[in-house]
Amino acid sequence: MLIISDKAHVSALADIEDSVRGTRIFIDDGAMIDSFVKIKPAGGTGDVQIGSNSYINSGTVIYSGNGVWIGSGVLIAANCTLAPVNHEYRSSSLPIIEQRFMPSKGGIVIEDDVWIGAGTVILDGAFLRKGCVVGAQSLIKGELEPYSINVGVPSRRIGYRQ
Template structure:
């Protein structure tokens, strides 16, 4: 089910799939979804919720998995991947594709007023605190403190906004 506020702007070149399992995509007021953004329901039953006044730039891919919550006034730069699911791989007697998905690590939560730089990968279990800045090409798989400035792979704290 898609719930898109009438004031949201979605590029005709964006691809927002419908869930076959009943999960929702909710897009808030005045949020902009640019060309070549892909929102795909895969790996779980989670919803994708994007708050108001957020901007999702070209080439961003969001896999719903265990749920993705993006706050208000969030900026996500080009070519980022948000993957709220992980493939299971522990049984060497079975192909990975046949093992399904791992248990949830809590989905992805991005609080308000966050800037995520180009090319970042945000994984299941990530929580990015309010006002944080994530440097380009960073990998986030845990908790990021509010107003922190982070860069690197894996994430390294390099300061605070306040």
Template sequence: MIDIHPLAKVSALADIEDSVRGTRIIIGAYASVDSFVKVKPAGGNGDLIIGERSVINSGCVLYTGNGIQIGNDVAIAANCTFAPVNHAYQDKSRRINQQGFLPSRGGIIIEDDVWIGANVVILDGAILRKGCVIGAGSLVRGEVPTYAIRAGNPLRHIGWRQ
């Protein structure tokens, strides 16, 4: 089910696939989904909920997987990937594309007033607390505290033990 608030702006060039498993895609009032954003229900049965006044810029890909909750007033720059799902891979006797998925780590939760820079990858189990800023090029897979600032650095993976 796709539910787009009448006051939301979704580009005609955005590609939002409806779920065959009944998961919901909800876009709140005054939210903006730019051209070439791809929403794909894959790898789970979680909902995608985009809060009010949140902006998703061009080139972002959101796999619904185990669910994505995006709060209000969130700014997401271009070319970000949201992947709240993990492929199973341990059974060497089976091809990887036939092993299904690992259990959920909780999906992706992005609280209100978060800024996500360009080319960020956010993985299953990530929690971005209110007001945090994620620098361009970051990989996020854990919890980012309220109002924390994380600079993009390909050698530092946010949420991983260092």
């Protein structure tokens, strides 16, 4: 079920799939969903909630999985992935595709006033507290403190000095 505020802006080039399992997708007042954003109910029956005045930029993919809750005033840069679900893989006697999914780690919660840099991947169980900043190309799978700055470690390359 898609519930999109008439005061939200969803690009005609965004791809928001309706669920066949009952997942609900809510997009609140003032939210902006850019072109080439994909919201896909997959891997569970969790809902997706995008809060007021939040911006989801081009190329971002949000899977419903065990649920995604995005607060108000959240900025998600281009090409991020929110994946609140994990494939089961521990049985060597079954192909991974037949093992379905692991139990939920709580979905993804992003509190108000968070900025997520381009190319970030956020996994099941992530909890981003109010006001935190996530650097580009980060991998988030746990809790980030409120008003903290979280940056990834730069890659090592020839000629790079620390």
